[in-house]
Amino acid sequence: MEGKEEDVRLGANKFQERQPIGTSAQTDKDYKEPPPAPLFEPGELTSWSFYRAGIAEFIATFLFLYITILTVMGVKRAPTKCASVGIQGIAWAFGGTIFALVYSTAGISGGHINPAVTFGLFLARKLSLTRAVFYIVMQTLGAIAGAGVVKGFQKNQYELLGGGANVVNHGYTKGDGLGAEIVGTFVLVYTVFSATDAKRNARDSHVPILAPLPIGFAVFLVHLATIPITGTGINPARSLGAAIVFNKDQAWDDHWIFWVGPFIGAALAAIYHQIVIRAIPFKSRG
DSSP, X not given: OHHHHHHHHHHHHHSOOOOOOGGGGXXXXXXXXXXXXXXXXXXXXXXXXXXXXXXHHHHHHHHHHHHHHHHHHHHHHSSSGGGSOHHHHHHHHHHHHHHHHHHHHTTTTOOOOSHXXXXXXXXXXXXXXHHHHHHHHHHHHHHHHHHHXXXXXXXXXXXXXXXXXXXXXXXXXXXXXXXXXXXXXXXHHHHHHHXXXXXXXXXXXXXXXXXXXXXXXXXXXXXXXXXXXHSOOOOHHHHHHHHHHHOOHHXXXXXXXXXXXXXXXXXXXHHIIIIIITTOOOOOOO
């Protein structure tokens, strides 16, 4: 027995415990917290990179609306679900498009493509109020343009098939719709925070490359869950663009839900990530 105990002791010394997880896994050179973005940064207004980022947000949101509204219309005009890509296809269109566009624009503007994402990052002081307002304006204009181009190509079909506008579907209450938008946006914005966390990037060099993938997948999953309830907004620019171009009463009746819900969800995600996740009291090094 004594020999076996000695073997166990030697083995424990030879095979040390795996590296701890969380912030306790960092080395001194890993990461330094950047200062919060200023509330107002007038100097941005004279920088070409500022306007280039806004243009990238406009084009990305334009393409997002164009592709996804056409997909929704294709499903609605099909005689049977089997003759189209169905709800799963719509979810893949939204998630896949976000994956591609975030990957393409992340290095220019951060790849927000969503006022709720911009709002959440602003609350976490990741960007200035100047940039946040500019992004939201450009995202909204891009969404209107994307929906407008679809209507220009297929005006009759666009109006007949609802134009991709978000509504609270029959059988659900306004409270159901609001709750779906809050939780769905929370999932998306929390994923954005986690996938782009600079502290995590400092430890895992593959994270920046993979960041668009979980973000797109989060959009896909939320659409699978909430298309039957609201058609899935979780993006105020997407909802407003479709509502303005479609411009029917049903598109405006519950439109407030698609702004209030996403902004509440984004705020909760920002609070959860910054105060709870980033403030976990890991064991400090001696």
